Amino acid sequence: MIELRSQRKVARLHDPRRDFALTEIESEVRFDPLTGDSARICHFALRVPPAADLEGIVARSRASCPFCPERRERVTPRFPADVLPAGRLRRGAATVVPNLFPYDDVSALAVLGDEHFLPMEAIPVQLVVDGLHAARELMQAALETAQGDTYGIVTWNYMPPAGASQVHPHLQVIVSRDPGNGLRRTLAAETRYLGEHGRTYAADLLAAEDREGVRWIGARGRVAWIAPFTPTGLLGDCAAFFRGRSTLLDLDAQDVHDFAASLVALLAAFSRRGLWSFNLCFFPAAFGAMPDVHWLTAKLLPRFYLNADLHVSDVAYLHLLLEERFAMTRPEEIAPDLRAALAGAG
Helix, strand or coil: CCCCEEEEEEEEEEEHHHCCEEEEEEEEEEECCCCCCEEEECCCCCCCCCCCCHHHHHHHHHCCCCCCHHHHHHHCCCCCCCCCCCCCEEECCEEEEECCCCCCCEEEEEEECCCCCCCHHHCCHHHHHHHHHHHHHHHHHHHCCCCCCCEEEEEEEECHHHCCCCCCCEEEEEEECCCCHHHHHHHHHHHHHHHHHCCCHHHHHHHHHHHHCCCEEEEECCEEEECCCCCCCCCCCEEEEECCCCCHHHCCHHHHHHHHHHHHHHHHHHHHCCCCEEEEEEECCCCCCCCCCCCCEEEEEEECEEECCCCEECCCHHHHCCCCEEECCCHHHHHHHHHHHHHCCC
16 A cells, blocks of 8 residues: 655766766655655765864853753743643753743743753663653643644754754744644545555554565664655654554653653764754644554654855755755665664663
């Protein structure tokens, strides 16, 4: 039932690298097996450029960071008593505060620990666990007054290339009736798939990827990881599926730990490839939805500067205006490294 469709493209040019000989250079267009959205994979693998002045970024940002413990209580906002009587929510090393620049009725930040900077390869598993549990507690509190279909979304912009305005690690937590265009389209496509085939799309996709093997990364408990057939970022990405779970509130403690441990292992693997920034986003169904349509998904996307000196973004017109994905490496090429990292995780 899963169709992996692609088109080969060939450009002809006189190549100065070959004394201007007439040369054919291939690229590929792939189509998402669920939505049909296209992704382009160009003909070369980009060498990861060196990081920007990371030490300078960390030092300059620490001086005024609102999330560091010496300022956090004084400069971060508090929730109204009817949302959280204590004003802020604490779970382990995570502290949830309202977003001072909110983009929904319930828009919060989960500050992860007291350390201003954590290298991507050294993020503690327990810190991710604490952050996710804190986000889930806020969602549960917000649901008491929610009406209609409501979605709990957690995202993570880690370091400036990913859009982070603060270096100090933190999650974004949103409880909303408006889940965003990408999630809305995905849920609609999965509903159609269930109606046409009588099966959950994610279950069929994981079965096909496990069987084929080339993009399969591995599984830990209910959490299964793949490198998507249609990549999202220039240097690849990966996605986790929570078997039989629809929302973050459906997870149990073991699910959360399994995800956190596998995420940390994969972040370390991407770091070994020279990457130092990422986006993470959870794609849930509405709270209370049955898992026959949608399985909770988390997408991990490494980010970087194409040119660190000029701060050139890795996102341009194809992504933002034509709404088409673009990659410079094939998922089949990055999956083996990620598979080995997950297999070796403690």
